Amino acid sequence: MIEATTVRPSDGYLAPGRTSPDSLGYGYLIWLLxxxxxxxxxxxxxxxxxxxxxxxxxxxxxxxxxRGEDIWKLWAAAVKxxx
Numbered sequence: 001m002i003e004a005t006t007v008r009p010s011d012g013y014l015a016p017g018r019t020s021p022d023s024l025g026y027g028y029l030i031w032l033l034x035x036x037x038x039x040x041x042x043x044x045x046x047x048x049x050x051x052x053x054x055x056x057x058x059x060x061x062x063x064x065x066x067r068g069e070d071i072w073k074l075w076a077a078a079v080k081x082x083x
Contacts, residue, residue, distance in 0.1 A: 004028035005040045037083070051075050056083035
């Protein structure tokens, strides 16, 4: 998992925040979240996703069929409170 969530210097164009401050990075079918912590997301069909913050052992899973940006706000609040 560490290799899959680490951007090598030669792949800097895949780094989180490269195209905009909030843009996701990418590595081995795993989306890398911007910021100083090692966080990543597994994005599935119909807006299903798994968000992971390894340092705090925090994981959030959404299995709903609804789309919406509120999940990112909820994730940020959970990491801030429990991470």
